[in-house]
Amino acid sequence: MTRLPQPRGRLTPDRPLSDLTWLRVGGPAEWLFQPADPKDLAEFLAALAPDIPVFPMGVGSNLIVRDGGMRGVVIRLGRGFNDIRIEGNRVIAGAAALDAHVARRAAEAGVDLTFLRTIPGSIGGAVRMNAGCYGAYVADHLIEARAVTRNGECLTLTPQELNFGYRHSDLPEDFVITEATFEGAAGAAEVLIARMEEQLARRDATQPTKDRSAGSTFRNPAGFSSTGRADDVHDLKAWKVIDDAGLRGARRGGAQMSEKHPNFLINTGGASATDLEGLGEEVRKRVFQNSGIALQWEIMRVGEPAPGESLQAD
Numbered sequence: 001m002t003r004l005p006q007p008r009g010r011l012t013p014d015r016p017l018s019d020l021t022w023l024r025v026g027g028p029a030e031w032l033f034q035p036a037d038p039k040d041l042a043e044f045l046a047a048l049a050p051d052i053p054v055f056p057m058g059v060g061s062n063l064i065v066r067d068g069g070m071r072g073v074v075i076r077l078g079r080g081f082n083d084i085r086i087e088g089n090r091v092i093a094g095a096a097a098l099d100a101h102v103a104r105r106a107a108e109a110g111v112d113l114t115f116l117r118t119i120p121g122s123i124g125g126a127v128r129m130n131a132g133c134y135g136a137y138v139a140d141h142l143i144e145a146r147a148v149t150r151n152g153e154c155l156t157l158t159p160q161e162l163n164f165g166y167r168h169s170d171l172p173e174d175f176v177i178t179e180a181t182f183e184g185a186a187g188a189a190e191v192l193i194a195r196m197e198e199q200l201a202r203r204d205a206t207q208p209t210k211d212r213s214a215g216s217t218f219r220n221p222a223g224f225s226s227t228g229r230a231d232d233v234h235d236l237k238a239w240k241v242i243d244d245a246g247l248r249g250a251r252r253g254g255a256q257m258s259e260k261h262p263n264f265l266i267n268t269g270g271a272s273a274t275d276l277e278g279l280g281e282e283v284r285k286r287v288f289q290n291s292g293i294a295l296q297w298e299i300m301r302v303g304e305p306a307p308g309e310s311l312q313a314d
């Protein structure tokens with residue numbers, strides 16, 4: 001096995017990742033690194049051979065880790081990266097802090113970051129993905145983010161450098177966000193807390209929040225025209241085109257397109273990553289056959305398929 005630098009934090013070989021993802025699937029990481037603090041992370045990366053791939057993972061709420069697992073080093077931040085500080089209207093949060101905790105702490109201090117309350121990820125994942133909902137995104141509130149590069153350099157990145165788009169930033173895949181500073185409007189704590197309660201209730205009413213999922217499976221198809229005419233371009237909802245193709249509730253092994261919200265791919269119990277990704281690919285194929293719309297994945301699929309596994313529809 002490859003020799004790795006010895007960090008102060010924990011370095012575990014062949015560590016299963018399924019219990020670290022929301023969908024509860026995925027093979028092992030060749031190495032899982034849980035750094036003690038940013039200095040430990042920077043020193044480890046500076047000493048790590050440049051040909052070893054590195055993947056920073058949050059809490060796995062937007063991931064399908066394939067059944068064959070991940071080569072190289074998966075980095076997961078924990079204690080040492082989850083501090084939350086409030087300075088006036090600014091909130092400085094470690095990358096391992098959960099979005100929901102940051103929203104709650106901010107609200108209690110009278111700072112409006114309520115949009116983070118119903119997003120189940122970590123701050124690192126939120127910055128990378130420009131997470132957002134109810135009309136507000138990380139891009140609207142981020143002042144700066146601290147990151148460690150693949151060669152161990154510590155940087156401060158501006159929103160301009162991150163160049164946010166829909167569920168996207170230009171952050172290189174092997175840069176690790178360690179901390180982010182947000183700014184929110186001032187608001188009365190009780191109003192902000194009531195707004196978050198209302199958002200949670202809205203989610204529970206429309207989404208399978210009790211099931212194992214990774215949120216929206218596909219992006220809403222933008223600017224689609226069924227006639228090809230420029231004056232006929234309209235936005236569509238992914239759940240609707242899946243429903244129209246008769247795929248609400250469709251199954252493959254333990255994977256299912258939710259009956260409650262057909263754009264949620266769920267693990268009903270015992271699904272493999274191949275079941276989940278294979279069902280997603282089957283949905284893409286059948287939606288295309290039904291409507292000519294090519295759905296784009298919003299869930300990230302990472303790692304290697306297990307030997308001999310296939311995504312082909314049965």
Ligand SMILES: Cc1cc2nc3c(=O)[nH]c(=O)nc-3n(C[C@H](O)[C@H](O)[C@H](O)COP(=O)(O)OP(=O)(O)OC[C@H]3O[C@@H](n4cnc5c(N)ncnc54)[C@H](O)[C@@H]3O)c2cc1C
Pocket residue numbers: 022055056057058059060061062063077095118119120121122123124125126127128129130131132133175176177178209213214215216300
């Ligand atoms: C029920 C449910 C509802 C959801 N609703 C929403 C929603 O309303 N809006 C929304 O935007 N998303 C939503 N999501 C998707 C998901 O929560 C977000 O994309 C979230 O930001 C992912 O964060 P994470 O920590 O889980 O990242 P992961 O899923 O672990 O990783 C996602 C990406 O972020 C990168 N990443 C993670 N941490 C770091 C880090 N420290 N440094 C660098 N890169 C990092 C990973 O490399 C990967 O590229 C939902 C998911 C679920 C399960």
